[in-house]
Amino acid sequence: MKKGASICDPDHSQNCRELLTGRPDWPEMSQRGREAGSATRAYEAANEGRRRQVRRDMAETDALVEQRFKEGTLLRDIAAETGLGIDGVRGALTRLGLGGADRRSRRAANAEEKAALARSAANAREGIKRAAERRKASLIAEFNELGGTVSSVVELAERHGVAPKNMRARLVKIGALPGGRVTAGDSQQRNND
Structure with a gap:
């Protein structure tokens, strides 16, 4: 290969040459950039106007959210009362500087808020x-409806989509079955009692 040989394909070199010669000069490119920048600024200004309008429209709702929040009302109850979703209520709380997270995880600012949070909790x-x-x-009612036997535990486990041993443990925990090993006779005797 010769020392001055081109490493690019001749067609590629020609395409690059055409792109460079067809490009506008520096002052024209600067003007285009300024125009694009002013369009972006105008768009951002219009968005800021929309945001201010939303803040004015939401002022009454935000005041209600703040009042209910300080009373210790649950977020879902505030959402139902104001017609917002949970995320909307959290957004309002964030705008108001009240954290927007679960109110039980934030520290109350005064005694009234502490009492409201305690009532809510x-x-x-x-x-x-x-x-x-x-x-x-x-x-328990479902277990008794099935007969209250060991086979009932298996059927109940299938209905609830859990393993029979887990259902048995749950029934023992809630007092529907006696603790320890369960036999068919134990279940029958429990039903007779």
């Missing part, structure tokens, strides 16, 4: 307990 705990009691009663 107590209500949540009570709700969880009531739901667990309903699930427990439902499972």
Whole structure:
């Protein structure tokens, strides 16, 4: 290969030459850049106007969210009352500088908020307990409806999509079955009691 030989394909070299000669000169390129920049700034200014309008429209809703939040109302209840989704409520709380996360994880600013958060946490705990009691009663009723026998445990496990040993452990935990090893006679005797 000769020392001055081209390493590019002649067609590629020709295409590059045409692109460079057809390119506008520097002042024209600068003008195009300025025009593009001003269009971008105009677009951003219009978006800022929309954001200000949304803030004005949401002021009343944000005030309601803030009031309910400080009262200790659950986020899902605030969402239902305001017509927002949970993420909308979190966004409002973020705009208001209240954290936007689960209110039980943030520190209350004053005694009133502390009391509201304590009430909310107590209500949540009570709700969880009531739901667990309903699930427990439902499972016991379903077990008894199936006959309350060892074969009922297998059938119940299939209905709930769990292993029979896990269903048996769950039934022992909630008191539907006696602890320890279960035999068919034990289940029959429990039903007779």
